[in-house]
Amino acid sequence: MSLNKNKFFIYFSTFFCFVGFSQETPRVEIDSMAMQNLKEVVVTGQINKQSVDKSVFEVKVISRETLDRLAGNTLADVLNQSLNINIQPNPSTGKSSVQLFGLDGQYFKILVDNIPLINDEGLGNNTDLTQINLDDIEQVEIVEGSMGVQYGSNAVSGIINIITRKDSDHKWEITPYVQEETIGNEYGFFDQGRHIQSLSLGHRFSDQWYVNGNLTHNDFTGYLNDREGQYHPLNDGRRGYEWLPKLQYSGKGLVNYSGKNFKSFYRMEYFDERVERYDSLVRENFNPSTQTSNPTATDEVFTSKRFYNHLNLSGKLLKTLNYDISASYQQQKRNVEQYNYRINAREKFDVNSQEYESRKGIYSRGTVNDFFKSEKVSLQLGYELSNINGYSSALAGTFDGDNIERRLEAYDAFATTEIELGKRFSFRPGTRAMFSSQFKTQMAHSLSAKYNFDKGYQLRAVLGTSPRNPNFDELFTYFVDVNHDVQGNIDLKPERGVSTFLHLKKNFFPENLGWRLSSKISAWYLNVDDRIELTIVNESPLAFQYNNIDEYRTWGTSLTNKLAYGDLQLDLGLSFSGESKVLNSQDSFNDDYLYALQLSSNFSYQFPRINTTFSLFFKYNGPQYQFVLDTNQDDPSFVRAKQEGYGWMDGSIKKTFMNDKLHLTLGARNLLDISRINTQTVNSGGTHSSPNNGLLIGYGRSFFVKLLYNLNI
């Protein structure tokens, strides 16, 4: 039963009326937005936690405030609005991954409190953004560019570092919330829509000891669109869901000790997810003798479980040395239950459960710094080691029916030093050696520099490298039959990524801080060499193998502005980038640069009198192109195939009641109602656009209401 939008509004407005009765009290005094900006502190890539301005890296921050205004429950809810980042949802697996600078999730690393977060396909890579709950998150930090020295392999296009909350101003904090969302135009109290409930508890025992815990239930019931769900008995392509139903439970806990010269925290996470995939292919099993059908289908239920344990110790040794050590045991396992289903009888048979993919293992990272008593020079020495056991079942890849199990041990050592030459200039060279059980020793290097010009202009240059390790498919694929010969290559080398970034930045503000404008111009060049691609290694009989053969490069420039004026805040970013692919794996290729434009903006306004914040987020992803070989002409040539541009707009109204105790957020995602975007294809009819085959990126305009209660004692 789908609810039309009018009804939905009525339902929500009654909700609003109900809470509207509660008494309004004067709002708690908060800092002006201009002031807030000044206090932004970042952790990522720093020798010591420091302010954005002092950082040699260029770190983008998504604050808790922004996460709240987007009512973001998972990382996938919020990254849509970030410049240069695209989210690639995969409706047939239910996963969403990051694409940054045209490179997919294999090149991008996701960390939590500075250590990579495991998932069933990797340590920090290929992360499913929908599996990352944001409920105890303080802020999300994003760094673009290769960060091999700081974060090791597979940090080619950039990293996200999720910083969790580790302290509170209150003795007790009890924060339950409920959030109800439509999925496109589909909503029902239990069977349709997205239903989130969460409870967080925090307690400060003393100045030293703090604990918190969080439980979240996130039920995404799936999006049907024109599909008919699980019980549809016909083979007309309409069985199942367009977006798969997904049910998530997440539990987290933290114990934090913070003494004078010693700090420590232990944080754990348990995550459980169930994704149901109902096959659209129905075997009708028509029996001509009895003139009856007995429709069956083969369905899959994927269940993922993640355990995350992180113990961190930091402090001072011998009064000068700062150390910071993290040790972690993590595992994520994805099981599949594959079964046949008699649709009329509502009956499962041939049930087969097995492990689908998993990663588990130990990880540790440690740094020691400040060997010198100098303010001008700081040296950081560090190690990173991981011992990860990977498993990929025959169902997850093409491994000749075998299950692949492999242990990857990595032992890295790195050193960076930050040197200040005078008041204006500082630079930071770094290097890392990576020893592993699988690959030859890899090196990563970095060199960053910062120069403060007159009048507050800051120039940063960041050069970095990072390798990307080959994945299981590239290493172990084996598909050989009478017609085919496609093989992985155990001798593959890691791909090599190098990036260079330049950032020129200035903050404009008057003496009274009545307003503030931060502007930044950036330019970058990123190159991935020895790219792994399937290539023909024998013409007849035709045989393919993965090899280090291609090259990818991209350059771009962006302009971002942050304006805060009174109760108004406006962010505006514009980016222009080109990508070029040298495809030696193909017979022929065109490596001209293909350009694309992105714009992101974010507007919010606070009405202090009514404790209300209005926010609007808008991102425009311009048309993207790729080269397609048009073989319809006499002389086959490469033509630019266009993927339409589209805009993505989210908006919300957040109001607090009862002395900031009760928060109500009403909002909408995907206000422009985007679902599929057209992509041009080339076929026998020549180049033309095929709207039916567009890329699925959203499920249409959705509305949400979030009601949060904040009990602080």
Add this chain to the structure above:
Amino acid sequence: MKNNFLYTLAFAFILIGASCSDDEGGSVQQDFVVAFQNPSLSFDTSDTQKEVNLVFSTAAPSDGTVAITYTTDNAVYGSDADFTTVPDGASGQLMVGFTGGASGTSFTFNKLQDAIEGASKGVNFTLSAISLTDSNGTTPTIQGNTQLAVSFTETAAPAGTTSPEVGGPNEDNQVYVDLSSLTQTTAKRDSWDLGFYNGDAFRVTINGSIFMAVAALESTDIDAVTPTDVEALQPQVAVGTFDAANIDYVDAVTGDLEGTAIAAISETDADNPVYLVNLGFEVGTDTPDLGGVALNGEARGWKKIRILRSGSDYVLQYADLEASTHEEVTISKTAGYLFTFFSFNTEDLVDVQPLSDRWDLNFTAFTNEIEGFGSYGYADFITTNLLGGAVAYAVETATKAYAEFTAADVVEASFLDDQRGIGSNWRNGGGPGTLPSLKDDVFFVLKDTDGNLYKIRFTALVDEGGVRGYPAFEFELL
């Protein structure tokens, strides 16, 4: 403080309340339908006993019985008369039992006396009642083929269903199906290597179902050919190399006898070269992922052969590549059959095909061609008995629905002079991420070896659980 507590409690309530989810949708009320598998059954003079199959729409919900009555046409029940049944039907009704969970049952029909030449003789059975010990909520229903006409003389089946025993995901068998007599004959795919044509021409076919390939060599001396001579050629003499030229190494995919990879055997011995033979693959034994096939096992290796004529016989010389001597066998033509089959495994003749007019369709793995890329191995292929005169063509349901298609709709000119009139067109090919599936928007018209016109509709590619190699189809005489 009390207020706070109440609010917290309220939230807790919402949390618990919202965690409940709705239950599974109830199941659809199901009928338990019993029917005869086929509406007709005929005996030729040599048959004396046949099983009559009854099929169920779903697994039987419990033990039970089907009551079947009959009427006769020039036939009398009794062990000293024309026919009997097991279980006994002397009373004019037979009770056929079945057990819970079964998907069908059967009874036996014994033909005791043939029909008198020129007179009809038959028994018509009718399903009359179903009883179940426990219906488990289903409704017992008689529907579909509620009657069965048994003829004591050979008649073309007016309609029927067949599930060729291809053998599951390894597709072990070549299955030869005769529609008019509702019979099928199976031969294991790797049970034969060469087929010697029994008609006027001297032609030899290779076994494309196991992806054999052959190439003519320069030499006419089989003992002189060494592995070194053929080393360079070997990688090319195979199916699926994606080299357009490799199509010369396999038989014409159309089924045209003139297009065999081995040239016509000449009376002049000097014109008959030695051939390099790629023996293809053994039948696979692996269990593939659900919905996939595993056709091939170990490669069967190589042979060298030379074929000569001796009067109206063939003389086959064969040897392993390394051998400097060879075996020789004389193969005579056998009347009534299209080919005489020889196996290198048994070094003897083997039975594969039924009589040339006793099969219309062959369910088999097949060496087909992808235009421009050469030979390509296909699973789930269906050839017609082109040399025996069976041809077919496809009709899209958008043009005419299967049920409405009559003899008047048959377009004679559409019949393809090609054994691939059905071919692989009855299924969707699948691709990365999608499995092959039944094509439900197409059916076929077949002219069988006796000139009967049938319409054929495929009802399964896989079994109920999605396992490949379990095709099924229905047909109706037009």
